[in-house]
Amino acid sequence: MDLLKKAIERMPKYELVLAPTPLHRLKNMEKEYDYSNIYIKRDDLTGLGPGGNKLRSLEFIIGEAISMDCDTVIAGGPEQSNFCTLTAVACAKAGIKCILVHNGEKPKSLEGNIVLNELLGVESHFIGKVDSSVRGKYEEELAERLENEGKKPYIAKKGATTGIGALGYVNAIIELVNQCKTDNIKLDSIYAPGGNGGVATGLIYGNALAGFPFKINIISVEYDKAELIKNIEETILEVEELLGLKFEHSVEDASNIIDDYRGLGWGENTTESSNEVLAFPRSEGIFIENVYNSKVLVGMKDQILKGKAEGNICYLHTGGFGSLFSQYK
Ligand SMILES: *Cc1c(COP(=O)(O)O)cnc(C)c1O
Numbered sequence: 001m002d003l004l005k006k007a008i009e010r011m012p013k014y015e016l017v018l019a020p021t022p023l024h025r026l027k028n029m030e031k032e033y034d035y036s037n038i039y040i041k042r043d044d045l046t047g048l049g050p051g052g053n054k055l056r057s058l059e060f061i062i063g064e065a066i067s068m069d070c071d072t073v074i075a076g077g078p079e080q081s082n083f084c085t086l087t088a089v090a091c092a093k094a095g096i097k098c099i100l101v102h103n104g105e106k107p108k109s110l111e112g113n114i115v116l117n118e119l120l121g122v123e124s125h126f127i128g129k130v131d132s133s134v135r136g137k138y139e140e141e142l143a144e145r146l147e148n149e150g151k152k153p154y155i156a157k158k159g160a161t162t163g164i165g166a167l168g169y170v171n172a173i174i175e176l177v178n179q180c181k182t183d184n185i186k187l188d189s190i191y192a193p194g195g196n197g198g199v200a201t202g203l204i205y206g207n208a209l210a211g212f213p214f215k216i217n218i219i220s221v222e223y224d225k226a227e228l229i230k231n232i233e234e235t236i237l238e239v240e241e242l243l244g245l246k247f248e249h250s251v252e253d254a255s256n257i258i259d260d261y262r263g264l265g266w267g268e269n270t271t272e273s274s275n276e277v278l279a280f281p282r283s284e285g286i287f288i289e290n291v292y293n294s295k296v297l298v299g300m301k302d303q304i305l306k307g308k309a310e311g312n313i314c315y316l317h318t319g320g321f322g323s324l325f326s327q328y329k
Contacts, residue, residue, distance in 0.1 A: 018047030049089030052319025056168030112326025161198035163238025169202020188311025
């Protein structure tokens with residue numbers, strides 16, 4: 001792990017996360033499932049804005065933008081993108097102008113993350129219902145226009161599923177190993193969501209280079225196993241390039257990718273995930289949103305019931321609190 005630590009300490013980083021985030025037991029779930037050690041890692045409480053996993057990525061993204069002397073950060077996503085709002089929050093703290101590009105229509109009334117973006121006073125462009133490649137092109141053209149005006153823009157790409165973005169969860173593995181040591185906690189197995197695979201990449205790569213302290217289980221909320229693995233493999237190549245350390249495993253061997261709980265994919269609830277959004281806060285007093293965390297919990301609980309969960313398990317809560325308020329009207 002020393003090599004990994006040294007490599008990541010060389011990367012430009014702008015501190016945003018109140019680390020370590022809390023790690024504690026879910027005692028009500030333990031009782032309900034008659035399972036002895038269930039932990040939660042509270043990355044919903046990363047400590048800035050509404051919190052969430054993307055702040056870990058943004059430490060390295062904003063770090064890079066600052067190291068390149070950029071004065072404007074452009075980020076894109078759908079209206080309720082957690083990445084967009086957390087980029088706006090991070091830019092506010094770093095004193096950098098933030099421009100958000102949404103592939104969607106301007107909402108008639110403010111809700112969810114859009115409220116927070118408005119409170120932060122960011123410049124928001126709504127470019128209509130186009131796919132993310134068209135949005136990417138718009139971001140490039142916008143950056144060019146700004147450059148012509150003498151500005152120094154930085155584009156935060158692909159919702160942080162990039163090599164730079166994935167460094168956040170490489171770093172989180174180091175944090176968790178140290179936290180377990182300090183708090184005298186033994187964790188065997190982690191359950192985390194897989195959307196485009198940025199979080200998964202960081203966890204799987206970091207865990208391998210730390211000598212496999214944990215077993216990493218990724219619950220896909222979007223793609224089938226083959227496609228998610230392909231995304232992760234591509235992003236691992238970028239991380240290898242940045243850190244100069246080879247992964248030397250296959251994603252398949254170094255992790256457990258599960259695609260049984262994604263239903264029809266991103267943002268499409270299953271009956272079980274809709275129920276979980278109610279069950280989890282009613283049992284633990286901790287809210288979850290309905291795209292990522294609900295499906296991870298459904299998956300983890302089902303693995304417990306099927307006897308497939310191994311040892312002391314830990315659910316990684318990735319936040320998304322802001323988007324919760326647009327999911328219920
Ligand atoms: C972005 C996000 C994730 C992880 O997505 P990946 O694209 O797989 O990195 C998980 N949970 C929440 C709440 C998110 O906003």
